[in-house]
Amino acid sequence: FAEFDDAANLLAANPDATTISIDEPVEIPKNQHSRLQEPGREEDDELLGTDDSDKTELLAGQKKSAPFWTFEYYQTFFDVDTYQVLDRIKGSVFPVPGKNFVRLYIRSNPDLYGPFWICATLVFTIAVSGNLSNFFIHLGKPTYHYVPEFRKVSIAATTIYAYAWLVPLALWGFLVWRNSKVMNIVSYSFLEIVCVYGYSLFIYIPTAILWIIPQKVVRWVLVVFSLCLSGSVLVMTFWPAVRDDNRRIALATVGTILLLHALLAVGCLAYFFDAPELDFPAPIIPAHNGTTVTTKSR
Numbered sequence: 001f002a003e004f005d006d007a008a009n010l011l012a013a014n015p016d017a018t019t020i021s022i023d024e025p026v027e028i029p030k031n032q033h034s035r036l037q038e039p040g041r042e043e044d045d046e047l048l049g050t051d052d053s054d055k056t057e058l059l060a061g062q063k064k065s066a067p068f069w070t071f072e073y074y075q076t077f078f079d080v081d082t083y084q085v086l087d088r089i090k091g092s093v094f095p096v097p098g099k100n101f102v103r104l105y106i107r108s109n110p111d112l113y114g115p116f117w118i119c120a121t122l123v124f125t126i127a128v129s130g131n132l133s134n135f136f137i138h139l140g141k142p143t144y145h146y147v148p149e150f151r152k153v154s155i156a157a158t159t160i161y162a163y164a165w166l167v168p169l170a171l172w173g174f175l176v177w178r179n180s181k182v183m184n185i186v187s188y189s190f191l192e193i194v195c196v197y198g199y200s201l202f203i204y205i206p207t208a209i210l211w212i213i214p215q216k217v218v219r220w221v222l223v224v225f226s227l228c229l230s231g232s233v234l235v236m237t238f239w240p241a242v243r244d245d246n247r248r249i250a251l252a253t254v255g256t257i258l259l260l261h262a263l264l265a266v267g268c269l270a271y272f273f274d275a276p277e278l279d280f281p282a283p284i285i286p287a288h289n290g291t292t293v294t295t296k297s298r
Contacts, residue, residue, distance in 0.1 A: 080114065089118075089202050091105045091199070092199040092203065093203055094229075095236060097236070098236070100236065102195075106195045107192065110189070110192050110195045112194065112195075114195070115194055115197070115198020118198050118199065118201055118202050119160050119198060121205055122160055122202075122205050123153065123161075125209060126204075126268055127152040127156050127272070129209055129272070129273070131148055131149055131152065132212050133211060133212050133272075136214055152272060159264070159267070159268070163197075163264050164197050164198055167197065168193040168194045168196075168197050169190065171257070172187075172189070172193050175187045178242070178245055182244060182245050182246075185244055186240065187241070196233070199233075200233045203226045204230070204265065207222050207223070210222055211273050216274070219273065219274075227261065227262055231258050234257050234258070235258070238254065239254055
């Protein structure tokens with residue numbers, strides 16, 4: 001209360017003194033206000049980031065840095081909670097036009113937890129669904145005996161994990177190479193690209209379950225629908241990174257990304273679900289005259 005008494009005495013001695021109220025709004029400098037109102041600035045900052053955000057992320061990365069031979073170094077790759085993983089899955093299933101998936105979900109804390117378990121779940125989903133699809137296709141045939149094909153698990157694991165790691169590695173190397181030639185190109189980190197590809201594969205988990213339906217039209221409709229969703233996530237993420245490059249190179253890069261993504265989906269459908277008809281051993285039917293008659297079935 002002594003400070004309030006001193007202030008009251010000062011005002012009584014000098015009534016013309018200027019006072020400042022904490023409720024008065026802080027005046028924004030004109031040059032800063034005009035900079036914030038520049039057209040197109042907000043969209044570019046959202047897609048490609050600002051210098052302030054990059055500095056903040058660099059400081060955050062320095063705090064998390066640790067020697068690679070320690071457990072803490074690899075622990076940072078899995079430092080996410082359930083809500084973050086669910087938000088990133090929702091962002092990959094319901095892409096928002098004009099929004100960059102890396103800048104919106106990944107850049108603050110890229111992880112390997114979601115991509116690893118999404119790929120593992122997709123491997124077993126495709127393998128189990130492929131076996132069930134083969135069982136339902138040949139169900140009712142007297143010469144068919146169901147034998148589970150466990151080799152499909154290893155084939156699916158090799159294909160999916162190779163795609164989820166080798167393609168991002170090649171794309172990361174390409175972006176780094178182009179960044180050395182064109183300064184405006186944004187180069188994502190390898191971990192961020194792995195995150196994008198890992199989360200983009202989530203839509204194929206429910207799709208693989210629905211591929212059990214023995215209707216080719218339904219399966220191809222599901223393939224196209226899944227490609228539109230996951231492919232749009234990849235395009236909206238990597239197009240801002242290559243759009244300042246040569247026009248042909250930028251279009252070829254995005255086209256290659258979509259082509260490899262489509263080959264993965266179509267290849268899994270063709271190998272694990274659209275298997276060709278198998279030739280079963282022909283049953284031997286004994287005849288009344290002592291001879292045997294062999295019938296051929298497919």
